[in-house]
Amino acid sequence: MFNPILFRHRLHKQPELSGYEKNTSDVIVQTLTSFGLKPISGVGGYGVVVVIKSTEDGPNLLFRADTDALPIHEVPCHEHGSEIHGVMHACGHDGHAASLMALAYKLSQTKLQRGSVTLIFQPSEENGQGALA
Numbered sequence: 678m679f680n681p682i683l684f685r686h687r688l689h690k691q692p693e694l695s696g697y698e699k700n701t702s703d704v705i706v707q708t709l710t711s712f713g714l715k716p717i718s719g720v721g722g723y724g725v726v727v728v729i730k731s732t733e734d735g736p737n738l739l740f741r742a743d744t745d746a747l748p749i750h751e752v753p754c755h756e757h758g759s760e761i762h763g764v765m766h767a768c769g770h771d772g773h774a775a776s777l778m779a780l781a782y783k784l785s786q787t788k789l790q791r792g793s794v795t796l797i798f799q800p801s802e803e804n805g806q807g808a809l810a
């Protein structure tokens with residue numbers, strides 16, 4: 678059973694700046710793989726893409742979440758505060774990624790009736806480079 682709250686806390690503790698989301702990417706790949714999905718990593722830097730297909734033709738839906746953090750120091754006020762000095766998930770990308778991961782989990786547990794769903798965990802949103810790449 679996937680716990681999106683704990684997943685968000687994990688990302689929140691280890692925020693990474695745009696272009697440096699290696700650990701975040703690794704955690705995302707490991708988690709998707711644990712669901713039985715087949716993620717593609719290294720897309721446009723540290724981006725991760727997973728495509729879930731039905732055997733029946735149909736529309737492709739795409740959902741995206743950002744994964745990078747900001748160069749802002751977090752004053753710790755909870756036990757899952759940032760452990761990286763001067764870097765913080767201040768824009769909520771940890772929540773975005775946890776929400777998308779919750780969707781990935783749901784899709785991994787459900788037979789898609791038709792079409793496909795593409796999930797993109799996009800790095801470098803804050804500087805615009807991830808979408809370009």
Ligand SMILES: [Zn+2]
Binds near residue numbers: 743803
């Ligand atoms: Zn942002």
